[in-house]
Structures are given as structure tokens and as C-alpha cells.
Amino acid sequence: MTSIASPVLAQEQTDEVTRIQIVTDGFAPLQYLKDGKPDGYVTEFIQATIERVKVDYPLEVLSFEFLPWKRALHVAKNEPNTLFFSLSRTPEREGSYQWLETVSPYRQSFYRLKSNSHIIENNFDTLRDGPYILGIQRGGSVHSLVDQYGFESGRDYTTYTHFSQGIKMLYHGRIDMLPLTDFLARNAACRTGFNGDFLTPVIAITSLAKPLWATLSNSTDPHLVAVFKKAMTELKSEGVYQEILDKHLVAWSKQPCKAE
Numbered sequence: 001m002t003s004i005a006s007p008v009l010a011q012e013q014t015d016e017v018t019r020i021q022i023v024t025d026g027f028a029p030l031q032y033l034k035d036g037k038p039d040g041y042v043t044e045f046i047q048a049t050i051e052r053v054k055v056d057y058p059l060e061v062l063s064f065e066f067l068p069w070k071r072a073l074h075v076a077k078n079e080p081n082t083l084f085f086s087l088s089r090t091p092e093r094e095g096s097y098q099w100l101e102t103v104s105p106y107r108q109s110f111y112r113l114k115s116n117s118h119i120i121e122n123n124f125d126t127l128r129d130g131p132y133i134l135g136i137q138r139g140g141s142v143h144s145l146v147d148q149y150g151f152e153s154g155r156d157y158t159t160y161t162h163f164s165q166g167i168k169m170l171y172h173g174r175i176d177m178l179p180l181t182d183f184l185a186r187n188a189a190c191r192t193g194f195n196g197d198f199l200t201p202v203i204a205i206t207s208l209a210k211p212l213w214a215t216l217s218n219s220t221d222p223h224l225v226a227v228f229k230k231a232m233t234e235l236k237s238e239g240v241y242q243e244i245l246d247k248h249l250v251a252w253s254k255q256p257c258k259a260e
Contacts, residue, residue, distance in 0.1 A: 041248035052231035086212035097215035101232035190257035
């Protein structure tokens with residue numbers, strides 16, 4: 001667990017100040033630690049949102065924590081006044097959080113190494129019945145999806161806590177495929193120390209091709225939820241969000257691949 005005190009603090013400390021915590025899991029370039037500080041385009045958008053919220057609502061951010069994915073989900077669901085991102089909005093999760101606004105585009109595919117050219121499956125049924133071992137992030141939306149399709153843990157897939165572990169498993173030959181976000185796949189492999197140009201997509205996960213969201217826990221003051229929604233909508237309509245997104249993705253795409 002990594003806990004970073006937020007630089008965003010309320011200007012006035014009174015008994016009426018609402019104190020929130022932020023939890024997430026590292027997922028570059030959306031949100032991650034850079035030189036010990038939170039960075040990423042979703043992080044910057046959230047910080048801009050908080051500054052806008054504080055114009056109308058006395059607010060203090062007590063902490064900004066990077067947690068393992070399942071732990072972050074648990075905290076966001078069960079602890080009051082918790083801001084969480086970036087999360088797929090699914091029917092199973094709908095009632096567990098107060099949904100604020102989309103914070104990132106999101107489309108995933110199963111990727112293999114180009115050298116494994118014998119893997120040519122094109123749908124989930126043939127993938128399930130094939131002789132392949134998938135790597136799946138534990139507790140994520142793809143984990144739920146493969147279980148729904150009848151994939152069996154230990155036979156059809158193995159799990160890990162962070163996608164970087166899955167990338168290492170793929171390049172070391174321990175799994176045949178893993179899900180990666182399409183516009184981040186190459187750089188994710190490069191940042192893990194491998195040649196991202198060796199990756200190629202196999203099957204698009206179309207049912208999960210939906211934007212990611214920011215949420216607040218269900219016990220959060222409804223007025224604060226409304227103020228957050230208003231601030232996010234304004235920042236998007238003013239072009240602030242798109243400017244942040246473009247800036248980060250351009251910089252991310254230009255990073256050299258430091259491969260093994």
C-alpha cells in the first residue's frame with residue numbers, strides 16, 4: 001500500500017469541512033506514482049475537479065492511497081466519503097457506488113506474443129475450449145466475464161493482482177494471453193521492461209468496451225455528489241478534460257521502450 005498526502009487541502013479548516021479519502025490502483029498513464037507523487041491524466045482531472053468543487057463546498061482530501069485492486073474496491077464500497085477511480089460500470093456494481101462521471105476511454109483485447117502465431121482464436125467459446133492458459137487480474141471485470149463464460153480457474157486461467165505481473169508471466173511463457181487496454185498495451189509492456197512491439201491483439205473484449213468512471217461511496221453526502229458531478233461536467237464542456245487527456249497520451253506515446 002502506498003499512501004500519499006494530497007497537496008489539495010481545504011483553505012479553511014472548520015467543523016463544516018467534509019473530509020474525503022481517495023483510493024485507486026496504479027494504472028499508468030491514468031493514475032500512477034511518479035517520483036513518489038500521484039500522476040496521470042485521471043489524477044490530474046480529479047485534482048482539477050476537487051479545486052472546482054471547493055469553490056462551492058468546503059472540502060479536504062485527507063489521503064491519496066494506491067492499493068491492490070481488490071482492496072481498493074472494498075474500501076471504495078464500504079468506507080464513507082471515499083473517492084475512487086477508474087472503474088468499469090457494470091450491472092453488478094451499479095448499486096455499490098455513487099457514479100460521478102466518466103474519466104477515461106477504455107477498450108480491452110486479449111494479447112499474445114507475436115511469436116505464438118498458432119493462437120488464432122476469434123471468440124470466447126473457442127478460446128475457452130482451446131489449450132490455452134489466460135492471465136487475469138484478480139477481482140477485475142474480465143475476471144467476472146470469463147467466469148460467466150465458463151472458464152475455470154486453474155484450468156483455463158490463472159490470476160494476478162496487477163497487470164504488470166501478467167505481462168511478466170506472458171513474456172516468460174507462463175501464460176498464453178492476457179487482457180490489456182488497447183491504447184496502452186505497448187507502453188505497459190515497455191514500462192514493465194519488455195519489448196511492447198512483440199505484442200499483438202487476438203480477441204477484442206467488446207462487452208467491456210465502455211468508459212471508466214469515478215465514484216464516491218454510497219454514504220457520501222448527496223449534495224457533495226451533485227457538486228462533483230457539476231464540476232466534472234463543467235470541466236469537460238470547457239475542454240479542460242480533453243486537454244489533460246491529450247497532453248498525457250502524447251507524452252506517453254513518445255516514451256522510449258526500455259525492453260529486456
